[in-house]
Amino acid sequence: MDLLKIENLNKKYYNKIALKNINLSLEQGKIYGLLGPNGSGKTTLMKVIAGLHNQTSGNVILNHQALSYKTKADISYMPTENFLYESFKVKDAVKFYTDMYSDFQEANAYKILKEINVDTEFKISKLSSGLVGKLKIALALSRNVDLYMLDEPLNGVDVLSRDVIMDLITRSYSETKTFIISTHLVSEIEKILDSVIFLKDGNVELSGDAEELRLSRELSIEGIYKEVFKNA
Amino acid sequence: MEFNNNIPIYIQVMEKIKQDIVMGKLAAGDKVPSSRDFSNELGINFNTVARVYKEMEMEEILFTKRGLGTFITEEPERINNLRYEMAKKQIETFIKGMQQIGYSKEEMIKLIELEDNYREGIE
Numbered sequence: 001m002d003l004l005k006i007e008n009l010n011k012k013y014y015n016k017i018a019l020k021n022i023n024l025s026l027e028q029g030k031i032y033g034l035l036g037p038n039g040s041g042k043t044t045l046m047k048v049i050a051g052l053h054n055q056t057s058g059n060v061i062l063n064h065q066a067l068s069y070k071t072k073a074d075i076s077y078m079p080t081e082n083f084l085y086e087s088f089k090v091k092d093a094v095k096f097y098t099d100m101y102s103d104f105q106e107a108n109a110y111k112i113l114k115e116i117n118v119d120t121e122f123k124i125s126k127l128s129s130g131l132v133g134k135l136k137i138a139l140a141l142s143r144n145v146d147l148y149m150l151d152e153p154l155n156g157v158d159v160l161s162r163d164v165i166m167d168l169i170t171r172s173y174s175e176t177k178t179f180i181i182s183t184h185l186v187s188e189i190e191k192i193l194d195s196v197i198f199l200k201d202g203n204v205e206l207s208g209d210a211e212e213l214r215l216s217r218e219l220s221i222e223g224i225y226k227e228v229f230k231n232a
Numbered sequence: 233m234e235f236n237n238n239i240p241i242y243i244q245v246m247e248k249i250k251q252d253i254v255m256g257k258l259a260a261g262d263k264v265p266s267s268r269d270f271s272n273e274l275g276i277n278f279n280t281v282a283r284v285y286k287e288m289e290m291e292e293i294l295f296t297k298r299g300l301g302t303f304i305t306e307e308p309e310r311i312n313n314l315r316y317e318m319a320k321k322q323i324e325t326f327i328k329g330m331q332q333i334g335y336s337k338e339e340m341i342k343l344i345e346l347e348d349n350y351r352e353g354i355e
Binding site: 170173211222223 | 242271280
């Protein structure tokens with residue numbers, strides 16, 4: 001079943017074209033990798049789906065409904081920046097999420113934070129970037145929604161924390177949840193992806209099932225990525 | 233388990249399970265973990281493991297008992313077949329390598345016997 005359908009989507013910032021005629025269908029219960037170098041349009045696409053930017057033209061349909069304040073409630077979007085208030089303690093951030101989102105599973109968030117050794121009494125401004133990365137993921141994944149969009153979850157995070165983050169993603173997977181994960185760290189993440197979408201200059205250059213692509217091209221997803229973006 | 237990203241992951245997982253069966257690490261009738269547990273354990277996608285189980289059920293190496301889980305075949309013939317297929321692969325690789333360095337079939341056989349005698353000698 002299609003969870004998300006994008007039709008002829010265009011996005012311009014003044015006269016700069018950010019997304020060019022994008023057409024995509026995303027199925028329920030799959031993990032999608034949104035891959036491309038910096039400036040290829042990954043964040044813009046996520047922000048349009050999240051309803052934070054308006055498209056210039058085209059349709060985005062989630063659960064058979066055009067984007068609206070209603071569909072927004074079905075999406076957990078994790079931006080790449082540290083958007084949490086620096087003066088907050090970790091437990092304040094959890095409280096903030098509990099107050100903001102009726103679907104937020106507070107107990108689950110505390111359980112994850114305990115597992116990954118994030119002290120809830122700590123101030124966010126005092127956390128290392130690896131811990132901030134893990135905290136953001138724990139919060140985003142503790143919502144109970146149809147679509148999770150994680151923008152560069154591995155950026156600025158050490159190798160061990162990356163493993164923890166990927167582990168949290170695979171463990172929170174269920175057949176009714178769909179994930180879009182943007183990254184340019186392809187080799188680290190490719191084994192958890194079902195499908196990949198390569199974005200180049202705001203265009204979908206290539207998309208498909210990760211295993212089929214490995215089979216037909218006899219290359220890793222990273223190898224295909226390097227071919228696609230060689231001249232980018 | 234370490235993965236080679238150049239090869240589809242489901243194929244690597246299938247090979248690993250077959251190897252474990254032939255080597256006796258997994259026995260006939262053993263229950264394999266649920267797709268969910270196994271994907272968490274391997275740190276790979278759930279659907280990849282689901283695909284592995286589906287393909288191996290078609291090959292009749294695994295079978296599902298409704299509501300109980302997925303199990304390894306209890307037919308010794310299937311397991312013998314697996315073992316034979318693996319041996320064939322080993323021999324193919326061996327022959328290819330030997331041909332590349334210029335050995336004929338007769339020379340290969342002679343050399344295998346010679347090596348085997350030598351090994352027995354030291355044991």
